Amino acid sequence: MSPVGGAVGGPAGGAAGGSGLAVLADEAAGCIRCPLSATRTQVVFGVGDPSADLMFVGEAPGRDEDLQGEPFVGRSGRLLDRLVAEEMGVDRSRFYIANVVKCRPPDNRDPTAAEITACRPYLASQLELIAPVVVVSLGNFATRLLLGTDQGITKVRGRSYPVDRFQLVPTYHPAAALRSGGVVVAEMRADLIRAKQLLGWTT
Numbered sequence: 001m002s003p004v005g006g007a008v009g010g011p012a013g014g015a016a017g018g019s020g021l022a023v024l025a026d027e028a029a030g031c032i033r034c035p036l037s038a039t040r041t042q043v044v045f046g047v048g049d050p051s052a053d054l055m056f057v058g059e060a061p062g063r064d065e066d067l068q069g070e071p072f073v074g075r076s077g078r079l080l081d082r083l084v085a086e087e088m089g090v091d092r093s094r095f096y097i098a099n100v101v102k103c104r105p106p107d108n109r110d111p112t113a114a115e116i117t118a119c120r121p122y123l124a125s126q127l128e129l130i131a132p133v134v135v136v137s138l139g140n141f142a143t144r145l146l147l148g149t150d151q152g153i154t155k156v157r158g159r160s161y162p163v164d165r166f167q168l169v170p171t172y173h174p175a176a177a178l179r180s181g182g183v184v185v186a187e188m189r190a191d192l193i194r195a196k197q198l199l200g201w202t203t
């Protein structure tokens with residue numbers, strides 16, 4: 001069994017690629033699987049190329065994302081976009097980006113284990129439908145879920161891991177890079193270069 005667990009049942013399971021994602025996004029938009037549904041403005045399902053070779057997975061939407069309905073549109077996202085452009089030479093049209101938890105936890109608290117469990121079938125379905133070659137996990141929550149580990153990001157980053165049908169490249173959450181700068185940013189850059197090499201991207 002995948003560390004992320006099973007995909008969402010129902011119509012999305014049968015539809016391929018982009019149309020399957022659209023069906024799943026529609027289903028998620030009305031989701032009431034956990035109490036975050038009561039406090040969210042909207043579900044932040046994920047955006048990008050539905051058949052991307054590269055996928056990023058973060059933790060949970062923050063305030064900006066909850067308002068705009070798109071992952072990583074605040075300060076963290078701007079740093080991520082810049083580092084990805086500088087080290088991998090691509091913008092959001094070339095990858096897919098989503099979070100472990102699709103609704104904003106109030107006051108930007110950490111998502112609970114129960115919220116992650118309730119939401120994980122959506123991520124499992126996204127991974128199944130997009131079928132990325134490389135997944136970059138951003139921070140502890142995404143890394144622990146996708147790697148099926150309790151270890152922290154500092155311990156596990158610096159290499160790639162085969163998971164299901166993709167290679168997982170764990171790296172820091174961009175918020176940690178914003179807080180710490182220096183070494184963390186340099187190591188994040190190195191992780192992005194590792195992802196690019198695994199994809200065989202030369203430009």
Ligand code: URA
Binds near residue numbers: 060
């Ligand atoms: N942090 C995340 O983990 N995800 C977002 O979408 C924004 C900030």
